Amino acid sequence: MxxxxxxxxxxxxxxxxxxxxxxxxxxxxxxxxFIQGIAVSNLGHCHDEVTEAVKEQLDSVWHVSNLFENDLQEKAAAKLAEHSAGDLVFFCNSGAEANEGAIKLARKATGKTKIVTFHQSFHGRTYAGMAATGQDKIKTGFGPMLQGFHYLPFNDPSAFSTLSKEDDIAAVMLETVQGEGGVNPADPEFIEALQTFCKDKQALLIADEIQTGIGRTGKAFGYEHFGISPDIITAAKGLGNGFPVGAVIGKKKLGDAFTPGTHGTTFGGNKLAMAAVKATLDIVFQxxxxxxxxxxxxxxxxxxxxxxxxxxxxxxxxxxxxxxxxxxxxxxxxxxxxxxxxxxxxxxxxxxxxxxxxxxxxxxxxxxxxxxxxxxxxxxxxxxx
Missing domain, CATH: 3.90.1150.10 (Aspartate Aminotransferase, domain 1)
Incomplete structure (x- = not known):
């Protein structure tokens, strides 16, 4: 048993x-x-350079908490900023935590509460992640969900008109390719309508790149296929090539929303994870x-x-x-x-x-x-x- x-x-x-x-x-x-931990080991299992970086860090220091400076975080964050639409990075432990952080950041930065997501989307299994997910089966049996989420049909440009009279929209949360929902790529016309909606509502765009990021689609991040510039990007899975790590990447204008005491993590950004991230990104972002x-x-x-x-x-x-x-x-x-x-x-x-x-x-x-x-x-x- x-x-x-x-x-x-x-x-x-x-x-x-x-x-x-x-x-x-x-x-x-x-x-x-052809699973690789569900799009995690993007460089393959036990990649030599990533393995060596983690082994070297194992003999130095594992964890000191985020109350101290961390040069490995700075280096890894600089890599992510260089190769994304973002400027600032918060490191956490998983994709669900990254999406949780993105939702908090969007609400705090805008002062608004409503988030738009899409049918068949998947954003994690925390309460905010479940609430953002457009699949009822994920939510069954867990009682009332976090309020403030609207769900629209994916790849339907006309769907945004149903929210034309809604105000208080903080963000739209998007997977440019829905992974868990059936491997559904976004259509360019849909993305164009989404951008117009965000502009009209002065809403942030959150790109959930948990599965599509770190080279998986042939670009650093999946949103690059569509010529858009998200305000917030979430990454995990392939970020550490198997080491548990996630990241919230945001534009500089959002920096005032995440100040000391507003968000945090005990293990996120620990030195072992950062060694894996830096070694992975040094290869993938070539x-x-x-x-x-x-x-x-x-x-x-x-x-x-x-x-x-x-x-x-x-x-x-x-x-x-x-x-x-x-x-x-x-x-x-x-x-x-x-x-x-x-x-x-x-x-x-x-x-x-x-x-x-x-x-x-x-x-x-x-x-x-x-x-x-x-x-x-x-x-x-x-x-x-």
Missing amino acids: SSLFQTYSRWPIDIKKAKGTIAEDENGKTYLD PDFLQAAADKGSFLKAQLNRELTGPFVKEIRGKGLLIGIECAGPVSGIIGDLQERGLLVLPAGPNVIRLLPPLTVSEEEMLSAVSMLKAAIEAHSAVKR
């Missing part, structure tokens, strides 16, 4: 060792890992590395479109190396079959297979994954017929 709360429907696989794209379970079976990730995403999508034919596969979509394969029926059986074949993938809702390989994935590994996907989907389709 397990002593764990059963909050996860776990697969019967215990990964004991991993390097790069390859994971090995307790029985010695190896897998191509222009050649980002271009290679974009090229790999284009290659993988092209191979999937070529090989996954037939009526069961409805659409292949995404940006960079965040790809969703929408199917005509449930994909849980296909995902189990792929595990048997040696490929680890995720669902994104009941009918979408989500692929999140490391940005260091090789062409050979991508071709192998496509081959396994083709075989598993064809076997599933044959059974259904």
Whole structure:
């Protein structure tokens, strides 16, 4: 009997060792890992330079609290500011904490309380994160939610007109590619309408880049595909390549809202995390590395479109190396079959297979994954017929 709360429907696989794209379970079976901790190990498992940076820091100092100066925080924050639309950074421990901080920052900076988010969005499992999320299943059983959230259809430019008479709107919170909600990229027309709405309402734009940031879409952050300049950006997952860390990145004009005593964290920005962040960003934010990730995403999508034919596969979509394969029926059986074949993938809702390989994935590994996907989907389709 397990002593764990059963909050996860776990697969019967215990990964004991991993390097790069390859994971090995307790029985010695190896897998191509196209999950990477859910878009976390963007440089692959146990990347040498990140591992070395953390090991070096382990022998120096782990934690001193945020009451002291921290040069590693300064260096990591400067990297994020240099490669984003923001100027100031608050470090925390996770994506949910980053989104919580972003909501607090938006409300305090504007003096307004209402936040607009979108159907099928996912922003975390804290109370503010749940309230921001546009999926009822996340909220069931937890009682009254934090008030002040409006939910609009995603990718519907006309939807903003329903809030034309609303005032007190502090911010709009957006995933430029909805990950958990089905790998749904935003349409340019929708983003244009969103920008107009924010301008008319003098509302801040929060870009939730927890899954789409740190090179995942082939750019430093996913919002760059749309030519927008968010006021607040949240990052986590790939930020520390597996080390727990999150960040709120904001424009300089918001600095007066987060002053001493307004927000804080015990462990956020600790030196171990900052060593991992700096080593990760030094690699990912290189222009050649980002271009290679974009090229790999284009290659993988092209191979999937070529090989996954037939009526069961409805659409292949995404940006960079965040790809969703929408199917005509449930994909849980296909995902189990792929595990048997040696490929680890995720669902994104009941009918979408989500692929999140490391940005260091090789062409050979991508071709192998496509081959396994083709075989598993064809076997599933044959059974259904």
